[in-house]
Amino acid sequence: MPPRRRYDQYCSAACALDLVGDRWTLLIVRELLAGPRRYTDLHADLPGVSTDVLASRLKDMERDGLATRRRLPPPAAANVYELTVHGRRLLPVLQALGEWGQAELGERRPTDAVRAHWFALPLLRALQGEGVVEVALEEGDFHLYLGAEDGAAYGDGPAPGAVDARLAMDTATCLAVGRGELGVPDAVRAGRISVTGDGAVAKSLREA
């Protein structure tokens, strides 16, 4: 087996790219940041990735300590992949990339895939406060854990537990809020976001 391709530079950024610079790797991390995922789910949410490349990346990530494979207990017996603590620390990298990429993200082309939780990262930066916020878009739901001690986190689908606030909006509004162009209270007043819930977060989101 030939040694895997590396940059061979004594530089922390190059070293990081040795681990996560391969095609698809950072997008797999983005998926797993939303919670544990089965192989088939990953394959479904990453259109274009071939099965062998996905399997190979997951193996690499497991070997490098970015992710682990775990078998769910019955009755939901299935293998899920999950980020390690080390892997979850890549969240700032994806946030920086996403922040930079928002400038180029124009109108959606018909060939572009969309998943609701892809909007969670920009929203995490834009929203202040503390608590569990559930967000509903046309594409689906996701939930944010604001003010968590280990930075912040989010998950796909509805929140499994109690929810402090629930936001419903369309994609364009979500993008504008994530970009920082639009504040949530302003959007609420403009009728572009509906906020429900009576937690402290809900109040602070409704008021400037």
Place this chain on the structure above:
Amino acid sequence: MPPRRRYDQYCSAACALDLVGDRWTLLIVRELLAGPRRYTDLHADLPGVSTDVLASRLKDMERDGLATRRRLPPPAAANVYELTVHGRRLLPVLQALGEWGQAELGERRPTDAVRAHWFALPLLRALQGEGVVEVALEEGDFHLYLGAEDGAAYGDGPAPGAVDARLAMDTATCLAVGRGELGVPDAVRAGRISVTGDGAVAKSLREA
């Protein structure tokens, strides 16, 4: 000519990776963050990159508005590549990557290349204050512009103009400071950094 390979996802992070996710691209950005560079300099500081890939990446970056090619006026007539404002905004991405990668950056292997200015990014995060700081390592010199309005910046080699402080240290010390494990004043007291200059930055670096 087939359309270039893209992820086709309506996601700002994926969109960013469409532009800078190719092999070598982010390392070229890292090089250009240290100032304008000629093709040959880039090729020399990126061991392993083939000539055609380097030329291809530079063309892509020019087309995508990340970099520009400019001809220096005589007598130093030469083409240099330079980041655009948009390209310079990738600095947070490289900082996030570098911060994450520092955890894996162990001892230097003999096959690893090193350049002095590769240590500029971690130091930029670690150092507080405002002014021009010149740093001397065994591998060479670089200089930092702390507190610049457009974030921060740095350059390879000695500073072209006036210098507020000058630091000399070895690589291990530089890494520890960049990691945040060691404060500059502590390192000065331990004799691991020599600080010269009498600017405000020099004073603040000497004192806790």
Place this chain on the structure above:
DNA sequence: CGGCATCCGTGACGATACTG
């Protein structure tokens, strides 16, 4: 000599088919 373009061998990638 700087700045590429061309050629070639190898490995990575993408699509599909197939298996436990």
Place this chain on the structure above:
DNA sequence: CAGTATCGTCACGGATGCCG
């Protein structure tokens, strides 16, 4: 469901050549 096997294609790395 969760991958492995196969195969064609393309990108990469190395060497060499060209041209101002």
